[in-house]
Amino acid sequence: MVDVQGTVEDGFEPVRDAFVANFARRGERGAAVAVYRHGRKVVDLWGGTRDGDAGRHAADAAPWEAGTAQVIRSATKGIAAVVPLLLHQRGQLDLDAPVGTYWPEFKAAGKERVLVRHLLSHRAGLPVLDTPLTPDQAIDGVSGPAALAAQAPAWEPGTDHGYHAQTYSWLLGELVLRATGRTIGSWVADEIAGPLGLDLWIGLPAEAQSRVGRLAAVEPPAPPAASGLRVRPKQSVADAYADPGSLTSRAFAAISPAPDENAPEYRAAELPASAGVATARSLARCYAALIGPVDGRARLFAPATLTLARTEESAGLDRTLLVATRFGLGFMLHGPSSPLLAPGAFGHPGRGGALACADPESGLAFGYVTNGMQRNVTADARAQALLRAVSHVAG
Template sequence: MSEQVPQVHGHCDPRFAAVRTAFEENFRDRGELGAAVSVTVDGVTVVDLWGGWADGGRTRAWERDTLVNVWSTSKGPTALCAHILADRGLLDLDAPVAAYWPEFAAAGKERVVVRHLLSHRAGLAGLREPHSLEQLYDWELTTARLAAMEPWWEPGTRSGYHAFSYGFLVGEVVRRVSGLLPGAFLEREVTGPLGVDFTIGLPEKETGRTAELVHPPTVSTSEQAATFSQLAPAAIAALANPMAGATEANSPAWRAAELPAANGHATARAIAALYAIFAGRGTYGGRRVLSPEAVERVREGQGSCRDLVLGVGIGHDTEIALGVWLSGPNGSYGPNPRAFGHDGYGGSCGLADPEAGVSMGYVMNRMGPRIVDDPRKTALVEALYSAL
């Protein structure tokens, strides 16, 4: 029994006992293996819990500083890079992408603007030509192919989740403006000065404290085929060209690559700290990272719609802002419709609610089958808001 319901470690303010209860229930009732959750209120950490196992064989305990690949929870910090540049007047979100990346104007994309990239509205959800994982690890090749391709739909009209391509599109604009890839830019401007334990990719020296991702429950071949039969070509390109799961994300090649949309490695504490910048209207740890106006810009909704990539799986309309998803009427990030965040494939998430002054980070290694709104995350969000 002790293996199935491991001891939870860390600190939890008594006011947020419901979060601890939900976290423990994740292990008991929702198949959690190893995980951590962290919550800040007005920049102060009020919940910092961890427990379970860092590997599928249950040979390594999940420790206070265990890192794990957080998949698309990486997208929020990547968008933060672009917003810092915009806040400094170095990047105009309404300017054509080609103003910074001339090659991008190919195939009728001369009118695509930067905000289309940030809001998954560029029509470049995935490449049209076959693209292997090894090719995905090649920054120059992947960005060149994206610059040359024709959009799947008219840019600016609908959102369609840019699963992998998001990091290359936003990341290349960051590189063209700043001279640095997003990982190096974020380290120089944010994570280094604030001491936040988040990296895009994984430095080799950190391998020993990194959790092993474990595959989600298996889906039958017939169920998988039925799901893919409902997807448009753009959705298949976004989610399966290339396809990656736990095995690939545990590999040295994946960890060594720069994949700003998918291979951030972090603790829950780090995710909560990065989203605390938004929750604190631009300030965290006594340091101003963004202006209050820039934080408002981050959550500018770009139009509610049935997402062209994830719509089949989600089953309802959603609204993507400039790098984050709005909680909206569906309450994905709590009852405040203007709260926002980002989920990662399999379960992880970051959340910010500036009105409540609250941020949350949740990370785990046993992946669930969903891209968004994993039941473990939902239980934690509900518990958090019940305590406010």
């Protein structure tokens, strides 16, 4: 039996029950979940082992603690998207301007008409690189932007969408740098994490490295055996991922070989597509601040900016993920392949587990992090069980 720590307010006990059940039935190793409602924390839970590769039953495994943080993979994209939207809100970035307005070298290879909003809505046609970057090149701050400046689009920009799994890092990071003169990690630290008191980083500082648990790939429990005829499934993202020539595989392999996500240098890299580090508590608090005041602090998004974040820009079959996805400007929106808190919710999952999102109508904000990476891209069974519990309580 896993010792779950933390607190839940009266009425939110089903969230704790779901969290405990994730360890008992869904292969959880170590995790945390937090929920804010109308700017006030109502759930703050953690449990299991700090390191995913320690194993659930290792007697000598260090426990997950209240301040344990975790690499959140693509849930970083949602945090990163806050930056261009706030820059737009402040009049420092035009969402309808060509990217080349801020980044002149980007105009090459037929990309003159790529707009800033195309980057945020995965419509730029740049999910792959003809020559993948090495792990060292991916984090050097120069090679990624240079490769994308020279890269020709895979489709006519603005006409369709496909998830920019890795290239989002260099596209968004360079855009923010050119528009502000500051790296995206420093912008998040100074303008978001610092003022809100968040344990959240895009570019983990050396002094915080010891707080981060280790990621590990884990197999989810096998589903109950089904009786009757077995039907061969249609092609899925897993099938495409196994095909090295597919757009799906090439998008996720824009860094090749895959980097060591537990390495200090990877955690320290400012890769806004994949290398953010956060606690569940800070993810929930950040999203709560997007939709309303938190502890007396003014909300981050003005009403018009919040509308931009969750107004559909892309919808339908995703060229990369091969499922129907919906995106606003930088955020995933609620849909069959990525269920969130409610139809009007916005947020972002991380491949294999993490999830953060908010629903302005109910005033709910949710954050979940885990060190056990299971085989999923847009919807993790553990995160979904927690979301269902939160939604049921909120009624």
